[in-house]
Amino acid sequence: MFEKTIKSTSIYKGRMLGLRDDEVELPNGKISHREICEHPGAVAIVPITNDGKIILIRQFRKPIEEVIYEIPAGLINKGEELKDAAVRELEEETGYKANKIEFALTVYTSPGYSTEKLHIFIAKDLVKTQNNPDEDENIEVAITPIDIALQMIKSGEIKDGKTIVGICLVEIK
Numbered sequence: 219m220f221e222k223t224i225k226s227t228s229i230y231k232g233r234m235l236g237l238r239d240d241e242v243e244l245p246n247g248k249i250s251h252r253e254i255c256e257h258p259g260a261v262a263i264v265p266i267t268n269d270g271k272i273i274l275i276r277q278f279r280k281p282i283e284e285v286i287y288e289i290p291a292g293l294i295n296k297g298e299e300l301k302d303a304a305v306r307e308l309e310e311e312t313g314y315k316a317n318k319i320e321f322a323l324t325v326y327t328s329p330g331y332s333t334e335k336l337h338i339f340i341a342k343d344l345v346k347t348q349n350n351p352d353e354d355e356n357i358e359v360a361i362t363p364i365d366i367a368l369q370m371i372k373s374g375e376i377k378d379g380k381t382i383v384g385i386c387l388v389e390i391k
Contacts, residue, residue: 219245221252234258234293257327257334261304262291264322264384265314265341272367272385273312273344274376276358287360287376289384291336304339312359313349316341322387327379336380338387364388 221242230237236256244250265273274287292307294300301319309315319341327334349359362370367385370376376385 221245221250224249253331255328255332255334257332258296259294259335259337260291261294261300261307262289262336262338262380262384263304263308263316263319263341264289264338264388265308265312265316265344266364266388267344267361268342271361271363272388273314274360274362274367274381275311276360277356286378287370287381288378289381291380294337300337301339304337304341308341309347310350311355311357313347314341314344315347317343317345325380325383338380338384340388 221244223240223242225241227239227241228236229239234257238254238256240252240254242250242252267273273290275290276285276287278285290308290311292303292311294303298306300321304319305316308319319339322338322340324335324337326332327336349357364385367376368389371382371385376382
């Protein structure tokens with residue numbers, strides 16, 4: 219079932235991503251190649267307001283050339299604790315601070331080609347502060363009733379995987 223790595227070649231190292239080619243020996247003895255996107259990992263936050271609504275953000279995503287709804291999320295800084303990254307990203311992107319933030323689960327986003335792990339948190343008891351998005355982010359906050367967010371998933375208006383997982387996670391808790 220396992221594949222033995224024979225050789226790993228770095229192809230690209232960027233500020234956020236890396237790409238490598240791994241030559242592997244398959245269980246049947248044949249040789250193959252795996253192109254792997256190296257990702258440092260990220261956090262995503264499902265912010266729930268005191269009246270039970272979910273805070274989504276809307277932003278343009280260049281790879282898909284669309285403005286989409288998402289839960290707030292972002293990269294983990296080197297040496298940063300997961301919870302600290304979640305608290306930071308929530309306030310940066312939404313302008314809300316959580317008095318209660320709990321780890322929910324970790325998911326692999328695309329294990330067929332990427333090492334990315336996404337750590338999802340639920341944030342409650344929110345207090346409005348000041349959003350402070352990264353200089354290259356143009357974000358709009360959208361406070362949405364959870365039942366409407368679920369309808370947006372069903373209609374295809376919400377397409378982002380982490381957001382679908384996060385909303386469904388709140389619905390089943």
